[in-house]
Amino acid sequence: MYFEVKQPTSMDPSTYVSLRCPLCKQRGTFESVKTSDLLLRTGQVVNSQAVNYILGQRRCPNPACNTHAFFVYEQNTSKLLITYPAERIDFDSTDLPPSIVACLEEAITCHAHQCFTASAMLIRKTLEELCSDRGAKGSNLKERISQLGNKVVLPKELLAGLDNLRLLGNDAAHIESQNYNQVGKDEVEIALAVTKEVLKAVYQYSSLVSQLQKLKK
Numbered sequence: 001m002y003f004e005v006k007q008p009t010s011m012d013p014s015t016y017v018s019l020r021c022p023l024c025k026q027r028g029t030f031e032s033v034k035t036s037d038l039l040l041r042t043g044q045v046v047n048s049q050a051v052n053y054i055l056g057q058r059r060c061p062n063p064a065c066n067t068h069a070f071f072v073y074e075q076n077t078s079k080l081l082i083t084y085p086a087e088r089i090d091f092d093s094t095d096l097p098p099s100i101v102a103c104l105e106e107a108i109t110c111h112a113h114q115c116f117t118a119s120a121m122l123i124r125k126t127l128e129e130l131c132s133d134r135g136a137k138g139s140n141l142k143e144r145i146s147q148l149g150n151k152v153v154l155p156k157e158l159l160a161g162l163d164n165l166r167l168l169g170n171d172a173a174h175i176e177s178q179n180y181n182q183v184g185k186d187e188v189e190i191a192l193a194v195t196k197e198v199l200k201a202v203y204q205y206s207s208l209v210s211q212l213q214k215l216k217k
Contacts, residue, residue: 006039006054008032014054014073022085022112024065030058033068039075049076086112089189091196095203100129104199107192116188117172123191124169127162130202141166152202161194 008015014037017030037056044051052075060067072082089108093101107122124141131144134151138144145162148154154162168191172183 001040001042004039004041006037008037008056012054013078014056014075017056017058017069017071017073017080017083019069019080019083019087020090021060021062021065021067022069022083022088023067024060024062025088025090026060026062026065028061030069030071031061033057033059046076051076053081088112089192091192092200092204095207096199097129097133097203100126100133100199103129104192104195107195111185111188111192114185116184119188120168120172120183120191123165123188123195124172126195127165127169130199134202154198154201158194158198158201162198165191165194 015032018028019030020027021030035057037054040053040055042051042053054073054075055071056073057068057070059069067085070084071080073079074081089111091104091108093104096104103122103126107119107126110116110119110122127145128141131138131141131148134148136144136148136151138147142163145159145166148162149159168183168187
C-alpha cells in the first residue's frame with residue numbers, strides 16, 4: 001500500500017465531485033482547487049480490478065460560498081465514498097418549533113456521518129417533541145401518536161408512518177422484539193423523508209395556504 005501524487009485531469013471521473021454543499025445547500029459539481037490529488041494503491045484486487053482510492057479536495061462552485069471539501073473516491077467502482085464536511089439531507093425549517101428543528105438537525109447530522117442507529121433514535125425523539133408541542137398525551141409514545149391524530153389533520157397513511165418511525169426508533173435502542181431486520185442507511189433515509197412530510201403537513205401547509213389567501217383581493 002502506498003500513495004502517489006496525482007494531477008486531476010478531465011478524463012478522470014473523480015475530477016468531477018458532485019454533491020449538495022453542506023454549507024449553502026446547493027447541489028453542484030465541486031471545482032478543483034488547483035492542488036494535486038493522492039492516489040492510494042492498496043495492492044488489493046476485486047473482480048480483476050485493482051482497489052485504489054483517490055483522496056483530494058474541491059470547493060463549492062457557488063461564488064458566494066466556496067466551501068472547501070475533502071473527499072475519498074473509490075477508483076474501481078467510480079464511487080464517491082466520503083466527503084468532509086459531510087453531505088447532508090436538506091429540509092425546510094420554516095415555521096417549525098426550535099426544539100423540533102434541533103432534533104431533526106441532529107438526526108440528519110448523524111445520518112451524514114453514517115451513525116444510523118443514533119439517527120433513528122433522534123428521529124424518534126423528534127416525534128416525541130412533535131407530540132409534546134401539539135399536546136398529545138399518553139403513557140408511552142404509541143399512545144401519544146394515537147392521540148396526535150385527534151390534534152392535527154394528517155392523512156391516515158402518514159399517521160401509520162409515524163408508528164413505523166416509532167418502531168424504527170425502538171429497534172435502534174433495543175435488541176429484543178425487533179420489527180426491522182436492521183437500522184441502516186436505507187431505513188433511516190426513508191424515515192427522514194417521512195418525518196419531513198409529517199412536519200410539512202402539521203406546520204407548513206396551513207402557512208402556505210394562509211399566504212395564498214392574503215394575496216386575494
